[in-house]
Amino acid sequence: MTENLTKPDAAEDDFELANFLPFLLNQAAEESSLAFQNVYKNRYGMLRTEWRVLFHMGMYGQMTAKEIGQRAKMHKTKVSRAVQRLAERRFLIRTRDAQDRRVEHLDLTPAGEAAYRDLRSVARDYDVKLARHFTSGEVALLRAMLRQLAGIR
């Protein structure tokens, strides 16, 4: 009788966790966001949740907290707190909808717009810098694969 019906160990050992995609993705994400993080942190005292909200508003204009949550895949409590802090610091203003008084429309203030444009330009430069490691075809493929993995339609 064979004493081992499971896969042989040799087949198991060729898997290196150092190549595990969730691990690699995480390391790359953390490393690649460090330098940019320092900018919005030091220059505007923002947290990651806050710059994400700011960016979505800068890109898409007036939004509600719910819409931001859907687009950014952020939980509503995260959005709520980020909006609160951005409102306190006068980066955005909230106005109740007249028809449906549950919803709030959020708009960037001029200060918010300015911060958005500033950070957007930093982000653009930073992205170029990251992409410089690769050919443009490689980067395009990378983005497409990441979108697929992230479940972005």
Next chain:
Amino acid sequence: MTENLTKPDAAEDDFELANFLPFLLNQAAEESSLAFQNVYKNRYGMLRTEWRVLFHMGMYGQMTAKEIGQRAKMHKTKVSRAVQRLAERRFLIRTRDAQDRRVEHLDLTPAGEAAYRDLRSVARDYDVKLARHFTSGEVALLRAMLRQLAGIR
């Protein structure tokens, strides 16, 4: 006189948050680790920090907390607390170095080894599933690019 000497808005608007590498990497990392997270969480009651320590020890054998921190890019307090919990649950044992009594050598117990092998096999299957979206050449390129971005030598 021209009234606008800065770059025209059209050139600025080509920035898409959805293409910003740190953002994409983060979304992909988060989405792709969700399903796997449930396994080590539900099956072993581990936190992400703990699973990371376990997996580094499984890969490289005996290590010190400092080495784990360097390889996994985890802050020493995170490592310290993860090691503490893994030791409490008898997944690893700590032994003081005889020469330098500040350092502790960490080794997986048989239970720790078993958990490591189990999770590694789950990870392997999961990795295959993620990679199925792409050709094998694409996946190899993706891993190489992620390693580069992560600063893994």
Next chain:
DNA sequence: TATTGTTAGTTACAAAATCAACTACTACGC
């Protein structure tokens, strides 16, 4: 117009991450 269900957003409390200070120890310079 009461009843039930649903939605937008907030709040409360627990879990976890972060940062600074701390203990115990080693190593260097004198």
Next chain:
DNA sequence: GCGTAGTAGTTGATTTTGTAACTAACAATA
């Protein structure tokens, strides 16, 4: 040896996140 500086790892205080329960408002139905 003695003082100073540096290192491995821990602890405590503060901040941030996650989960659930909550408030206020709307909508459908009877």
